[in-house]
Every structure is written in structure tokens, then in C-alpha cells.
Amino acid sequence: MNPIQTDATPKSENLAGQSESAENARFAHSAQEKKRNENRxxxxxxxxxxxxxxxxxxxxxxxxxxxxxxxxxxxxxxxxxxxxxxxxxxxxxxxxxxxxxxxxxxxxxxxxxxxxxxxxxxxxxxxxxxxxxxxxxxxxxxxxxxxxxxxxxxxxxxxxxxxxxxxxxxxxxxxxxxxxxxxxLKFVLNVQVNGENVGYVESEQVFESAREDVQSRINTAKRMLQNSGSDITDTNWDVYPTYSLSIGNQTMTESEIANAILRTASDEIINGTAVYVDDQLLYVTTEGDHLRTYLENIKAPFEDAMDSSIYTAFAHSIRLVDGVYLQESVSSYADVISALSEGGGIHTYTAVEGDTVQSVIDTTGVNFDSLAQMNPDLLSLDQEIPEGTVITTGASSAELIKVKVVRRDTETVAIPFDTQNSESDQYDFGKVVTVQEGVDGSEEITYETTMIDGAVTDRQAVAYNVLQAPTPEITVTGTKLKNGMFAKVGSGSFIWPVPGYKYVSRWMGNGHRGADICAAYHTTIIASDSGTVVAAGWHYSYGNYVEIDHGNGYRTLYGHMSEIAVTQGQAVSQGQTIGYVGSTGNSTGNHCHFEMSYNGALFSAYTLFPGM
Known part of the structure; x- marks a missing residue:
């Protein structure tokens, strides 16, 4: 047994591990390199x-x-x-x-x-x-x-x-x-009479008016003396005021200077009230206050304090002026009243045999309501009135003190709208298209009606107030001709005389002088070209007809019209209405007989309008 301890891992496995480590190292190095490159x-x-x-x-x-x-x-x-x-x-x-x-x-x-x-x-x-x-x-x-x-x-x-x-x-x-x-400084006129100063006025106009007033007062005194039978020969009646330029501040009015002139010119003067009628001095009285009351009482029945639309005045301009007057010009109060009241009274009518209420109305002009109010026995228009019956027909005021009543009233009336027409080739010839409907406006008219003795003598409009303006009617008349309805001739042109109707029942030929264009009754007939109407009237064969001279050798004739819209000698333009289709004269149906001629020789309209 080998005493040396060794790793249990095989050599091949070590080699594999080393290879994997090297690979990981290379991968890490590559990633770092990529990152460094990216940063670069x-x-x-x-x-x-x-x-x-x-x-x-x-x-x-x-x-x-x-x-x-x-x-x-x-x-x-x-x-x-x-x-x-x-x-x-x-x-x-x-x-x-x-x-x-x-x-x-x-x-x-x-x-x-x-x-x-x-x-x-x-x-x-x-x-x-x-x-x-x-x-x-x-x-x-x-x-x-x-x-x-x-x-x-x-x-x-x-x-x-x-x-x-x-x-x-x-x-x-x-x-x-x-x-x-x-x-x-203020320059004034120093008025003098017989060398004596009487006062100052501010202008020559005031002086002249005062001088005329003085002369009017003197003339009134002369007239009163003449009416009484007195003979006027005294030259003391003449008063000649004069004036010179002076400096002053206090001036007199026209009436004041007239009074001063009379006081200086005569001792026979009196304070009174003059009655001026239409700016003419007619009477002088010492009872001015009573006369004013009398005149106001005459107007009182006609006045209405509650109705501001009514005012009263005398038909004649009456002015009462207090001042100094010659004693010879003064009339008694009773004489003045009598003179002012002349001419008034009750008007009557005496019936004759066969009279009725209607005949009395026809004769007098008084309406039935007024007549019945003044004569309660009159009950109906056909009522017979016995001969000799006296019928009251009215009453009138004295001429100089007639009272006029002026009433102000308002009336609302319509303002007719206008029609504004234009032409357009977007519509067929003669067709009228309403673009905007017309609407009447309205206005308030204030009238002043003047009545004297109950009869209206004058009525005048004194004010106008438009409440609503009218809206005009806007129309468009078509001028577009259908195919074949326009013909060019030399420097001029002709158009078909009955736009909208193309059917021709008979052309020129075999004794027939023109083209018969069939159309409905009262269809518009227009001038084929501009020119002058040389004939417009009746012909036994054409009936109502129109002939136009176009001034270049050409003439056209239009027959059998129901109505003629032009007169002889009238200038017409191309497309203008000259009449309406009918069947007058030698005709068996509604149509327009259309003739064309050049230098007096007829030629067929077919040569110009072959497409009809």
C-alpha cells in the first residue's frame, strides 16, 4: 500500500475543472472588454x-x-x-x-x-x-x-x-x-314824437312794428267813426314817430313803445283791450277780462282735460292785447260779442214731395247716424218724410269764433317689401327662383286730424316710427337657353321666342309664313332680339300680334297672342317679355306664330333653329 495520501479526484476531472475555470476567466475578461469598449x-x-x-x-x-x-x-x-x-x-x-x-x-x-x-x-x-x-x-x-x-x-x-x-x-x-x-356801450334807438322823447327800442325792426301797430290803432278809430257816420277831416290823426341813435340800457317792447307813442301823440286815449283776428286789429273794448272769459267758455265744451291727444283752438287766430288806444276806437262789449258771433246758427232742410231719409242724406251729405241723432223721428233709410217737414241737418259756429279740434292718433300700417331680382344662367330661361321670401314691415304713423263743426277739414301725418323694417324678396330669373334655342347671325344673334317649348307643329312652307310653336296658354313670349316695336295690335289673321324691327334688315313677327305687353314705338331688349301665348285670330289652338324676314323677304326659322 502506498503510504502517500493523494486526491481522490481523477486527473481528467481536474483537467476539466481547469478548462472550465479558464473559460470563465476568458468570459469575464471579454465582458470587461466589452464594457470598456462601450465606455470608450x-x-x-x-x-x-x-x-x-x-x-x-x-x-x-x-x-x-x-x-x-x-x-x-x-x-x-x-x-x-x-x-x-x-x-x-x-x-x-x-x-x-x-x-x-x-x-x-x-x-x-x-x-x-x-x-x-x-x-x-x-x-x-x-x-x-x-x-x-x-x-x-x-x-x-x-x-x-x-x-x-x-x-x-x-x-x-x-x-x-x-x-x-x-x-x-x-x-x-x-x-x-x-x-x-x-x-x-349799448347802442339803442331813441324814439321821438313831435320832438319829444318817448322811449328806447333795441332795433329798427321793433320800431317799425310799433309804428305799424300805432297806425293800425288809429285806422280802427277812423273806421269806427266812419261806421257811425262821422266825417273825418282832422289832420291830427297823423302820427309820425322818428328815431335817432343813442346810448342806453333800458329798452321797451313793441307794445310798450306803441303805447308810449299814443300817450305822447294824443290826450284822447284810454286803456283797453284790442281784438286781433288773423293779426288784424278789428275791435277795441274796455271789457278785456270779460271777453277772455267768454272766449274760453266757447272752447270749453270741446276740451278734454283727461285726453292729452286732443287740443282746441279757434280756427282763426284770435289775440287779445291790452294797451293804450284812442277813445274813438272803443266799441261796447255787446257790440264786440255780436260782431264775433255773426254767421252761426242751425242748418235745416225742408222736405219735398217723395222725400225719404235716404234722399235727404243724398241731398245734404249728412250721414244717417248724425241725422237720426238730431231728428229722433227718423228711424230707417226708406222712411218717407211728409212734404214741408223741417229736418235739422247740423249747426255751425260763428265764422270768426269757429273752434277747431285737433286730435292726434296713431295708426299701424304695413310697409310693402321690395323685390330684388337678378339673372343667372344656372336656371332655364324665364324660370323665376325665389331665394328669399319677402316679408312686409310695419310702421306707426301719427296723424293730426282737424275738425271744425264736427267735419274733418284736414288730416296730416306728422310723425313716422318704423316698428319693423321690411325684408326684401330676392329672386333670380333664369337665362339659360336649351340646346338649339340660340342662333348666331352675322354680328347679331336670335333666341327662341318661347323658351321651354320646342315642339313646332308646322314650319314655314306651302303658303304658311312662319313656325307655329305650341305652348300652354299665357306662356311668356320674348323678343328674339333687341329692336323697336313697329306694330302692336290686332290683325284678322294674326290676332293679337307684335312686329319688331331689329335695325339690321331683320324683322320678326309674333302672332295669336292672348295679351300684348308692349306698345308701338317702344324699344325692347333681347329676352324682354312682349306678350303671352294664346289663340286669337285665325287659330285653332294655343301657339305662337313666329315669322322671320330679312330685307323684306321671309325665311324659315328652321334655318336658324334646326334642332327644334
Missing amino acids: RKASRYMKDLQRRSVVGDMLYMVGFWVEYVFVCVGRRLGAVLHGVADTALNLLLIVLRPILIGLITLVEDLTGPFVRMASGIRHIQALPDTMEESEAGTVRAAKAKYLASGIRKYAIVVWNAITYILPAVAAAGLVVIVRGGLG
Whole structure:
């Protein structure tokens, strides 16, 4: 037995283990190598990226640098330009202002120089005692007197020059004061009668109106005397007021100055109230307050304080004016009332034999409701009225004091919509397509209705208020012609006269002068070309027909129309409606007889429209 202890592992197994260990070592080494290579690649990529980033950074830096540089340069150039412009403008301003400034400085020096020198001399006189000894007091006084006399002789001209400057300034100041005072003055007209001042008015217009008022008052007095049978010969009736320009503040109105003129011109005056009708003085009374009450009572029945839409007034313009009037012009209160009330009363109708209520209405024009209200015995329109029956038909106010009632009311009316039409070749000729439906609008109209004695005398619209604007109807008329309905002739063209209908029952030939185009009754017939209608009327064979001269030797005729839409001498355009299909004249069915001629010779429409 071998005494040496050995490993129980076989040699082959040791070799295998060693081989596996070597393999593992190589694998580990390979993995480490791969990792190192990967790190090298990452490092390489990082360096490349770093280089690229550096390039981008440099590029951005350069861009920023050059942009800033350009802006700085432009700013400097612009600043230099602006600085140059400013310097140039300043130099020009100095060139313009320098002579003015030099002149002003020279003027100030010329004006103040003598006074400065005079002040210097005075200071010199005051300083003389300081330069001489006390024992020389007499000498000082003599020196002062001598220096002063010399200064007066030397500067006497200064005083004169000062006066030449001061006096114009004082005069200018005085002128300003005078002008300002004059502008503040109020110029008025001083009215005089027989050399005596009666008052002031502000304008010639007021004076003329007052003078006319005075003359009107005098004429009223003359008329009253003439009506009483008196003979007017006294020249004292004439009053001639005059005026002159004056300065004042207190002025009179037209009525006040008229009263003052009469007070000055005559002693026979009285305070009263004038009645002006339509701006004409008709009467004068001393009972003005009573007359006002009387007139208000006449209007009272027509007024309605609760209804603001109604207002009343006299049909004639009536004004009552208090003032001074000649005694001869005054009428009694009763006479004024009687004169104003003339012409009023009840209107009646005396029935004749055979009269009925209806015949009375036809004769008088009074409606049944009004007639029945005034005559309760009238019950129906066919009621017979005995001969001689007096029927009340109305009442009227006195002419001068007729009361008019003006009522304001509103009415809502429709505003018709307009139709806006255009043409399009997207639709067949003559077809009208409504793109937008029209809708009527509405507006509120305010009316003022004037009634006198219950009858409407005037009605006027005084205000309009649109509540809703109308929506226009928008339509499109087709102009597309079907195949074969358009023919070119020389420089002109013709279109088929009955668009939409192509069937021709008979062409020209064998004594037949044209083409008979079959169509429904009242289908539109259009002008085949522009021209002038030379005939439009009735023909025993054509019936209602139209003939058009196209001005280039061509003429067309359209017969058997149910209705003609043009007149002789009328200019028509191609495609314009000239009539409607019918069967008038020598015809057995609705169709359009279409003739064409050139220089008076007929030719078949088939030559132009063979596709029909």
C-alpha cells in the first residue's frame, strides 16, 4: 500500500475543472472588454456632442454679437443724423433770430443808456464828499452844482427822448381804455314824437312794428267813426314817430313803445283791450277780462282735460292785447260779442214731395247716424218724410269764433317689401327662383286730424316710427337657353321666342309664313332680339300680334297672342317679355306664330333653329 495520501479526484476531472475555470476567466475578461469598449464609445460620442454643442454655442454667440453690433451702429448713425438735423435747425433759427435779438438788445441799450449814465452821475455827485477834505465843504457844494448843471445840459435831450417814447405809450393805453369802454356801450334807438322823447327800442325792426301797430290803432278809430257816420277831416290823426341813435340800457317792447307813442301823440286815449283776428286789429273794448272769459267758455265744451291727444283752438287766430288806444276806437262789449258771433246758427232742410231719409242724406251729405241723432223721428233709410217737414241737418259756429279740434292718433300700417331680382344662367330661361321670401314691415304713423263743426277739414301725418323694417324678396330669373334655342347671325344673334317649348307643329312652307310653336296658354313670349316695336295690335289673321324691327334688315313677327305687353314705338331688349301665348285670330289652338324676314323677304326659322 502506498503510504502517500493523494486526491481522490481523477486527473481528467481536474483537467476539466481547469478548462472550465479558464473559460470563465476568458468570459469575464471579454465582458470587461466589452464594457470598456462601450465606455470608450460613450466617451467618444460625448466628446463629439460636446464639440457640436460648442459649435452651436459659438454660432449663437456670434449671431447675438453681430445683431447687437448692427443695432449699435444703426443707433449711432441715427443719433448722428438727428444731431446733425438738430444742429442745422438750431443754426437756421439763430440765423433768423440773431438780427432780431441784436435789434432788441440795441433798442433796450439805446433806451436805457442815457438813464444809466444819469444814474451814474447822481452816484458820482453823492460820492464827491468822500473824495474831498472837510475844510473843502464849499468846494464840494460848488463841484456838485457844477456837475449837476453839466449833467442837465448833457442829458436834457434824454428828457425829450423819454417824452417821445412815453407820450405814444400813454396815447395807446388811452385808446385801449376808450375802445374797451365803447365796446361795452349799448347802442339803442331813441324814439321821438313831435320832438319829444318817448322811449328806447333795441332795433329798427321793433320800431317799425310799433309804428305799424300805432297806425293800425288809429285806422280802427277812423273806421269806427266812419261806421257811425262821422266825417273825418282832422289832420291830427297823423302820427309820425322818428328815431335817432343813442346810448342806453333800458329798452321797451313793441307794445310798450306803441303805447308810449299814443300817450305822447294824443290826450284822447284810454286803456283797453284790442281784438286781433288773423293779426288784424278789428275791435277795441274796455271789457278785456270779460271777453277772455267768454272766449274760453266757447272752447270749453270741446276740451278734454283727461285726453292729452286732443287740443282746441279757434280756427282763426284770435289775440287779445291790452294797451293804450284812442277813445274813438272803443266799441261796447255787446257790440264786440255780436260782431264775433255773426254767421252761426242751425242748418235745416225742408222736405219735398217723395222725400225719404235716404234722399235727404243724398241731398245734404249728412250721414244717417248724425241725422237720426238730431231728428229722433227718423228711424230707417226708406222712411218717407211728409212734404214741408223741417229736418235739422247740423249747426255751425260763428265764422270768426269757429273752434277747431285737433286730435292726434296713431295708426299701424304695413310697409310693402321690395323685390330684388337678378339673372343667372344656372336656371332655364324665364324660370323665376325665389331665394328669399319677402316679408312686409310695419310702421306707426301719427296723424293730426282737424275738425271744425264736427267735419274733418284736414288730416296730416306728422310723425313716422318704423316698428319693423321690411325684408326684401330676392329672386333670380333664369337665362339659360336649351340646346338649339340660340342662333348666331352675322354680328347679331336670335333666341327662341318661347323658351321651354320646342315642339313646332308646322314650319314655314306651302303658303304658311312662319313656325307655329305650341305652348300652354299665357306662356311668356320674348323678343328674339333687341329692336323697336313697329306694330302692336290686332290683325284678322294674326290676332293679337307684335312686329319688331331689329335695325339690321331683320324683322320678326309674333302672332295669336292672348295679351300684348308692349306698345308701338317702344324699344325692347333681347329676352324682354312682349306678350303671352294664346289663340286669337285665325287659330285653332294655343301657339305662337313666329315669322322671320330679312330685307323684306321671309325665311324659315328652321334655318336658324334646326334642332327644334
